[in-house]
Amino acid sequence: xxxxxxxxxxxxxxxxxxxxxxxxxxxxxxxxxxxxxxxxxxxxxxxxxxxxxxxxxxxxxxxxxxxxxxxxxxxxxxxxxxxxxxxxxxxxxxxxxxxxxxxxxxxxxxxxxxxxxxxxxxxxxxxxxxxxxxxxxxxxxxxxxxxxxxxxxxxxxxxxxxxxxxxxxxxxxxxxxxxxxxxxxxxxxxxxxxxxxxxxxxxxxxxxxxxxxxxxxxxxxxxxxxxxxxxxxxxxxxx
Numbered sequence: 001x002x003x004x005x006x007x008x009x010x011x012x013x014x015x016x017x018x019x020x021x022x023x024x025x026x027x028x029x030x031x032x033x034x035x036x037x038x039x040x041x042x043x044x045x046x047x048x049x050x051x052x053x054x055x056x057x058x059x060x061x062x063x064x065x066x067x068x069x070x071x072x073x074x075x076x077x078x079x080x081x082x083x084x085x086x087x088x089x090x091x092x093x094x095x096x097x098x099x100x101x102x103x104x105x106x107x108x109x110x111x112x113x114x115x116x117x118x119x120x121x122x123x124x125x126x127x128x129x130x131x132x133x134x135x136x137x138x139x140x141x142x143x144x145x146x147x148x149x150x151x152x153x154x155x156x157x158x159x160x161x162x163x164x165x166x167x168x169x170x171x172x173x174x175x176x177x178x179x180x181x182x183x184x185x186x187x188x189x190x191x192x193x194x195x196x197x198x199x200x201x202x203x204x205x206x207x208x209x210x211x212x213x214x215x216x217x218x219x220x221x222x223x224x225x226x227x228x229x230x231x232x233x234x235x236x237x238x239x
Contacts, residue, residue: 023061032176
Protein backbone atom coordinates (compact mmCIF):
# COMPACT_ATOMS: atom_id res chain seq x y z
CA UNK A 1 0.00 0.00 0.00
CA UNK A 2 1.32 3.43 -0.93
CA UNK A 3 1.62 5.75 2.03
CA UNK A 4 -0.44 8.94 1.74
CA UNK A 5 1.36 12.07 2.98
CA UNK A 6 0.00 13.24 6.30
CA UNK A 7 -1.24 16.78 6.77
CA UNK A 8 -1.23 18.31 10.23
CA UNK A 9 -3.78 20.98 9.26
CA UNK A 10 -6.77 21.03 11.62
CA UNK A 11 -5.37 18.40 13.96
CA UNK A 12 -6.67 19.71 17.26
CA UNK A 13 -5.74 17.65 20.33
CA UNK A 14 -7.48 18.33 23.61
CA UNK A 15 -5.53 19.67 26.56
CA UNK A 16 -2.51 17.37 26.84
CA UNK A 17 -0.97 16.37 30.16
CA UNK A 18 2.38 15.12 28.87
CA UNK A 19 4.15 14.97 25.51
CA UNK A 20 3.05 11.34 25.20
CA UNK A 21 -0.57 12.35 25.91
CA UNK A 22 -0.20 15.13 23.36
CA UNK A 23 1.00 12.72 20.68
CA UNK A 24 -1.77 10.23 21.47
CA UNK A 25 -4.44 12.93 21.35
CA UNK A 26 -3.21 14.25 18.01
CA UNK A 27 -3.12 10.80 16.41
CA UNK A 28 -6.55 9.88 17.83
CA UNK A 29 -8.05 13.18 16.71
CA UNK A 30 -6.68 12.75 13.19
CA UNK A 31 -7.90 9.14 12.99
CA UNK A 32 -11.40 9.91 14.28
CA UNK A 33 -11.75 12.83 11.86
CA UNK A 34 -10.52 10.96 8.80
CA UNK A 35 -7.31 12.98 8.46
CA UNK A 36 -5.38 9.74 8.65
CA UNK A 37 -7.17 6.67 7.40
CA UNK A 38 -7.22 2.95 8.21
CA UNK A 39 -4.13 1.24 6.82
CA UNK A 40 -2.13 4.44 6.39
CA UNK A 41 1.43 4.45 7.60
CA UNK A 42 2.65 6.48 10.58
CA UNK A 43 6.35 7.15 10.99
CA UNK A 44 8.18 8.44 14.03
CA UNK A 45 10.18 10.82 11.83
CA UNK A 46 7.17 12.44 10.19
CA UNK A 47 5.18 12.68 13.40
CA UNK A 48 8.19 14.14 15.17
CA UNK A 49 8.46 16.86 12.54
CA UNK A 50 4.74 17.58 12.45
CA UNK A 51 4.44 17.85 16.23
CA UNK A 52 7.82 19.51 16.76
CA UNK A 53 8.94 17.05 19.43
CA UNK A 54 11.57 14.36 19.79
CA UNK A 55 10.95 10.79 18.71
CA UNK A 56 10.95 9.48 22.29
CA UNK A 57 7.36 10.52 23.22
CA UNK A 58 6.20 9.66 19.70
CA UNK A 59 7.61 6.17 20.08
CA UNK A 60 5.94 5.70 23.46
CA UNK A 61 2.62 7.02 22.14
CA UNK A 62 2.71 4.57 19.24
CA UNK A 63 3.62 1.75 21.61
CA UNK A 64 0.59 2.52 23.77
CA UNK A 65 -1.72 2.76 20.76
CA UNK A 66 -0.35 -0.52 19.44
CA UNK A 67 -1.10 -2.22 22.78
CA UNK A 68 -4.70 -0.95 22.44
CA UNK A 69 -5.10 -2.10 18.84
CA UNK A 70 -5.31 1.39 17.33
CA UNK A 71 -2.14 0.91 15.30
CA UNK A 72 -0.36 -2.22 14.08
CA UNK A 73 3.35 -2.82 13.58
CA UNK A 74 4.33 -5.51 11.11
CA UNK A 75 7.69 -6.38 9.54
CA UNK A 76 8.26 -4.66 6.17
CA UNK A 77 4.95 -2.77 6.56
CA UNK A 78 5.79 -0.46 9.43
CA UNK A 79 3.32 1.15 11.80
CA UNK A 80 -0.13 1.69 10.34
CA UNK A 81 -3.51 2.82 11.60
CA UNK A 82 -5.83 -0.08 12.36
CA UNK A 83 -7.82 -1.50 9.47
CA UNK A 84 -11.58 -1.11 9.70
CA UNK A 85 -12.70 -4.01 7.56
CA UNK A 86 -15.62 -6.35 8.16
CA UNK A 87 -13.58 -8.84 10.17
CA UNK A 88 -12.19 -6.16 12.47
CA UNK A 89 -15.59 -4.56 12.97
CA UNK A 90 -17.27 -7.90 13.67
CA UNK A 91 -14.67 -8.79 16.28
CA UNK A 92 -14.51 -5.42 18.06
CA UNK A 93 -18.25 -4.80 18.06
CA UNK A 94 -19.07 -8.34 19.18
CA UNK A 95 -16.84 -7.91 22.23
CA UNK A 96 -18.24 -4.46 22.86
CA UNK A 97 -21.85 -5.67 22.68
CA UNK A 98 -21.14 -8.55 25.04
CA UNK A 99 -19.43 -6.35 27.63
CA UNK A 100 -21.97 -3.54 27.47
CA UNK A 101 -24.93 -5.91 27.60
CA UNK A 102 -23.51 -7.54 30.73
CA UNK A 103 -22.69 -4.14 32.21
CA UNK A 104 -26.24 -2.91 31.71
CA UNK A 105 -27.66 -6.06 33.30
CA UNK A 106 -25.46 -5.67 36.37
CA UNK A 107 -26.23 -1.94 36.58
CA UNK A 108 -29.98 -2.59 36.54
CA UNK A 109 -29.70 -5.38 39.08
CA UNK A 110 -27.89 -2.96 41.41
CA UNK A 111 -30.40 -0.18 40.83
CA UNK A 112 -27.85 1.93 38.95
CA UNK A 113 -30.34 2.76 36.20
CA UNK A 114 -31.96 5.60 38.13
CA UNK A 115 -31.21 8.53 40.39
CA UNK A 116 -27.67 9.88 40.55
CA UNK A 117 -26.38 6.91 38.55
CA UNK A 118 -28.69 7.60 35.63
CA UNK A 119 -27.77 11.30 35.90
CA UNK A 120 -24.17 10.39 34.98
CA UNK A 121 -25.33 8.71 31.78
CA UNK A 122 -27.63 11.64 31.02
CA UNK A 123 -24.68 14.03 31.43
CA UNK A 124 -22.66 11.96 28.95
CA UNK A 125 -25.60 12.11 26.54
CA UNK A 126 -25.76 15.91 26.86
CA UNK A 127 -22.05 16.08 26.00
CA UNK A 128 -22.82 14.20 22.80
CA UNK A 129 -25.38 16.87 21.89
CA UNK A 130 -22.92 19.64 22.74
CA UNK A 131 -20.28 18.19 20.43
CA UNK A 132 -22.90 17.88 17.68
CA UNK A 133 -23.75 21.55 18.13
CA UNK A 134 -20.06 22.42 17.83
CA UNK A 135 -19.66 20.24 14.72
CA UNK A 136 -16.68 18.64 16.46
CA UNK A 137 -16.22 15.15 14.99
CA UNK A 138 -13.44 14.16 17.38
CA UNK A 139 -15.28 15.60 20.38
CA UNK A 140 -18.40 13.76 19.24
CA UNK A 141 -16.52 10.46 18.96
CA UNK A 142 -15.00 11.02 22.41
CA UNK A 143 -18.43 11.83 23.87
CA UNK A 144 -19.85 8.68 22.28
CA UNK A 145 -17.03 6.67 23.85
CA UNK A 146 -17.62 8.34 27.22
CA UNK A 147 -21.33 7.48 27.12
CA UNK A 148 -20.53 3.81 26.81
CA UNK A 149 -17.69 4.03 29.34
CA UNK A 150 -20.15 5.38 31.92
CA UNK A 151 -22.57 2.57 31.10
CA UNK A 152 -19.80 0.07 31.87
CA UNK A 153 -18.83 1.95 35.03
CA UNK A 154 -22.42 1.67 36.28
CA UNK A 155 -21.98 -2.10 36.35
CA UNK A 156 -19.80 -1.66 39.43
CA UNK A 157 -17.43 -4.27 37.99
CA UNK A 158 -13.88 -2.89 37.59
CA UNK A 159 -12.71 -6.00 35.72
CA UNK A 160 -15.42 -5.55 33.11
CA UNK A 161 -14.52 -1.87 32.80
CA UNK A 162 -10.83 -2.72 32.29
CA UNK A 163 -11.73 -5.15 29.52
CA UNK A 164 -13.93 -2.55 27.84
CA UNK A 165 -11.21 0.10 28.17
CA UNK A 166 -8.88 -2.14 26.18
CA UNK A 167 -10.98 -1.52 23.05
CA UNK A 168 -12.15 2.03 23.90
CA UNK A 169 -9.73 3.83 21.59
CA UNK A 170 -10.55 1.50 18.70
CA UNK A 171 -14.19 2.39 19.29
CA UNK A 172 -13.37 6.10 19.22
CA UNK A 173 -11.85 5.72 15.74
CA UNK A 174 -14.88 3.72 14.60
CA UNK A 175 -17.31 6.24 16.12
CA UNK A 176 -15.51 9.12 14.43
CA UNK A 177 -15.61 7.54 10.98
CA UNK A 178 -19.26 6.64 11.56
CA UNK A 179 -20.16 10.33 11.34
CA UNK A 180 -19.18 10.30 7.66
CA UNK A 181 -21.79 7.63 6.98
CA UNK A 182 -24.56 8.66 9.36
CA UNK A 183 -25.65 12.07 10.62
CA UNK A 184 -24.80 13.09 14.16
CA UNK A 185 -28.53 13.70 14.69
CA UNK A 186 -29.31 10.07 13.88
CA UNK A 187 -26.54 8.85 16.19
CA UNK A 188 -27.88 11.05 18.99
CA UNK A 189 -31.38 9.62 18.53
CA UNK A 190 -29.99 6.09 18.77
CA UNK A 191 -28.38 6.99 22.10
CA UNK A 192 -31.56 8.71 23.28
CA UNK A 193 -33.51 5.52 22.63
CA UNK A 194 -30.93 3.38 24.42
CA UNK A 195 -30.89 5.76 27.39
CA UNK A 196 -34.69 5.73 27.66
CA UNK A 197 -34.90 1.94 27.59
CA UNK A 198 -32.08 1.55 30.13
CA UNK A 199 -33.88 3.98 32.47
CA UNK A 200 -36.93 1.69 32.55
CA UNK A 201 -34.87 -1.05 34.19
CA UNK A 202 -36.30 -3.67 31.86
CA UNK A 203 -33.49 -6.22 31.48
CA UNK A 204 -34.51 -7.98 28.28
CA UNK A 205 -35.43 -4.76 26.48
CA UNK A 206 -32.17 -3.09 27.52
CA UNK A 207 -30.02 -6.01 26.41
CA UNK A 208 -31.87 -6.12 23.08
CA UNK A 209 -31.40 -2.37 22.64
CA UNK A 210 -27.68 -2.64 23.30
CA UNK A 211 -27.26 -5.48 20.83
CA UNK A 212 -29.11 -3.45 18.20
CA UNK A 213 -27.07 -0.32 18.96
CA UNK A 214 -23.71 -2.10 19.02
CA UNK A 215 -24.21 -4.59 16.19
CA UNK A 216 -27.20 -3.89 13.93
CA UNK A 217 -26.91 -0.12 13.60
CA UNK A 218 -23.18 -0.07 12.67
CA UNK A 219 -23.92 -2.75 10.05
CA UNK A 220 -25.78 -0.10 8.07
CA UNK A 221 -22.63 2.01 7.65
CA UNK A 222 -20.38 1.29 4.68
CA UNK A 223 -16.97 1.91 6.26
CA UNK A 224 -15.11 0.72 3.16
CA UNK A 225 -16.87 3.35 1.04
CA UNK A 226 -16.18 6.03 3.68
CA UNK A 227 -12.47 5.23 3.72
CA UNK A 228 -12.19 5.19 -0.07
CA UNK A 229 -14.06 8.48 -0.39
CA UNK A 230 -11.82 10.14 2.23
CA UNK A 231 -8.72 8.68 0.57
CA UNK A 232 -9.80 10.08 -2.81
CA UNK A 233 -10.27 13.51 -1.24
CA UNK A 234 -6.80 13.39 0.28
CA UNK A 235 -5.27 12.36 -3.03
CA UNK A 236 -7.05 15.20 -4.83
CA UNK A 237 -5.74 17.74 -2.29
CA UNK A 238 -2.22 16.33 -2.61
CA UNK A 239 -2.37 16.85 -6.40
